[in-house]
Amino acid sequence: MANAMCPKCGEIKDLDVIVNETEEVNSEGNIVKIKTNNFYCSFCHTFVRSEDIKLKNKIFIFIYNEMADFEITPIAHILGTDLGKEIITIAYDNDIIKSMSGLEYKPKMLVKDVVEETTDGLIIPGGWNSELRPELVQLIENVNSQGKLLGAICGGPYFLAKSNMLQNRKYTTSMVEWTEMYKQQYGEIDPFPRETFVNERVVVDKNLITSQGIAFIDFACEICDWFKLFKNEDERKQFLKAVKG
Ligand SMILES: [Zn+2]
Numbered sequence: 001m002a003n004a005m006c007p008k009c010g011e012i013k014d015l016d017v018i019v020n021e022t023e024e025v026n027s028e029g030n031i032v033k034i035k036t037n038n039f040y041c042s043f044c045h046t047f048v049r050s051e052d053i054k055l056k057n058k059i060f061i062f063i064y065n066e067m068a069d070f071e072i073t074p075i076a077h078i079l080g081t082d083l084g085k086e087i088i089t090i091a092y093d094n095d096i097i098k099s100m101s102g103l104e105y106k107p108k109m110l111v112k113d114v115v116e117e118t119t120d121g122l123i124i125p126g127g128w129n130s131e132l133r134p135e136l137v138q139l140i141e142n143v144n145s146q147g148k149l150l151g152a153i154c155g156g157p158y159f160l161a162k163s164n165m166l167q168n169r170k171y172t173t174s175m176v177e178w179t180e181m182y183k184q185q186y187g188e189i190d191p192f193p194r195e196t197f198v199n200e201r202v203v204v205d206k207n208l209i210t211s212q213g214i215a216f217i218d219f220a221c222e223i224c225d226w227f228k229l230f231k232n233e234d235e236r237k238q239f240l241k242a243v244k245g
Helices: 073-080 134-145 157-162 181-184 212-226 234-245
Strands: 003-005 012-025 029-042 048-054 058-062 084-090 120-125 149-153 202-205 210-212
Touching: 003 048, 048 084, 058 073, 058 134, 073 084, 073 212, 120 157, 120 181, 120 212, 134 149, 134 157, 149 157, 157 210, 202 212, 210 212, 212 234
Parallel strands: 058 084, 058 120, 120 149, 149 210
Antiparallel strands: 003 012, 012 029, 029 048, 202 210
């Protein structure tokens, strides 16, 4: 337990703490959560001091075996550094995840444990794995119902299609048509609502940002835009020019 000089008692006393959480909008227009610890003398209850701790907003990244990690590491880097988010890798089980490249990842939390958590968004990479557990569907629904970012790239939108998130919304995917190979691999008919599919590199429909796999930089750029990283169109162009050359 913390202790300090109590101004009323005039001696070192144990402190009680009362925690208060507030939100404020920073200069970039992003919501920042602030946790305030207020310390009181445990003997006479006089206020002694307080401290503010800025809490980082969380972004969930769903990771799974055979994912194409290059599609999500550039945006994870920007979110974790320039945008000051806390990147939380989530998976179904607490096992090491082996990506398509061979790089390995350790999930920070389990999908089933974050279903009810507040988040700034969820990002899903592509890959060769179609396992969709109920807890991921639930998380996708919760993130979407709060209007938070739903980002999926390459084959990642498959999980959104299976969660009925693409109905009447513009989206893209690298799975531009449901080939015989997909039929064999996934053992099912086309789960995508093709009426609203757009064959473009990246497509934004409000909080839904989808992309083809090869367009991972455009995907990153649109997500940066969603979180207001660029002050104007010029900054956005500069970003793309700097990255793509
Ligand atoms: Zn006191």
